[in-house]
Amino acid sequence: MKRTLLPWALAGAALFMAPAAALAQTDTTARPAPAKPQLNTAPPAAPVPVTPPTQQKEYEARPAVPVPPPPPVDEPLPTQTRPNRDSPSGLEFPEGSRASEQPKPLRKYFLYANFGLGYNGSSAYGSQFSASIAPAIGYRINERFAVGPGISYAFNNYSIPAQFRAPGTPSSYQTNNIGLKGFAQFIFYKDFFMHGEYEVTRAEVLFQDQNTGVISTGKITVNTPLAGVGYRSRFSDRAAADIVVLYNFNDGLDDIYGQPVIRFSFLFDLK
DSSP, rough: OHHHHHHHHHHHHHHHHHHHHHHHHHHHSSOOOOOOOOOOSOOOOOOOOOOOHHHHHHHHHHHHOOOOOOOOTTTTOTOOOOOOSSTTTOOOOOOOOGEEEEEOOOOOOOEEEEEEEEEETTTTEEEEEEEEEHHHHHHHHSSSSSEEEEEEEEEEEEEOOOSSSSTTSSEEEEEEEEEEEEEEEEEEEETEEEEOOOOOOEEEEEEOTTTTEEEOOOOOEEEEEEEEEEEESSSSSOOOOOOOEEEEEETTTTTSSOEEEEEEEEEEOOO
């Protein structure tokens, strides 16, 4: 019996240990072999130079090289012009490219009002002082030539010497005149211009009786041509003031202005 159990026990042990042996053999073959150590065959690195303390002190004690200062602002660069009020950056733009140099549209209509003063004196009939106001509407045909209609009012004061008036009559007379006019202006040089007017006025003038010497006033129609030169001073691109000196071609007893006629005018562009 013992001889029979012994072979069966050995056979069972062999069957039990076979899977474990196979598993151990599989793990052994799947595991990679350990790498062999590699030797460092690269050439040795160059040694880092160390600055001796004496050389470092000499470098620190060396004076700095002076840097030249930048050129002044007002000195022009080779490709620029000198900065000024009109060109702060010093750059010059082509002529006619600035906005201020562009042609402005011509304003056709303008208001033109003037105030006039005049004085005329003569030993034959005394003296005459006049003051006038004349608003008008102007129309520019071009930049130099303008025309327009207007109305006029003039006040006159006449002083009559005693030898030319009857006893008991006034020594001075005042008259009022109103009329229509047309004017023309031509700018011939910068702000200087020629001015001409022609007025038709229902005027109050003096009459003197040749027999009695009595002076009286009466209404007549007076034609007054005026011409002269003036100067314009602009306040802005739309407003200006003129001073005009005119010669009165109707220089007589029937005129309503003195000689010469000085006018101060105000101009304002409408559109």
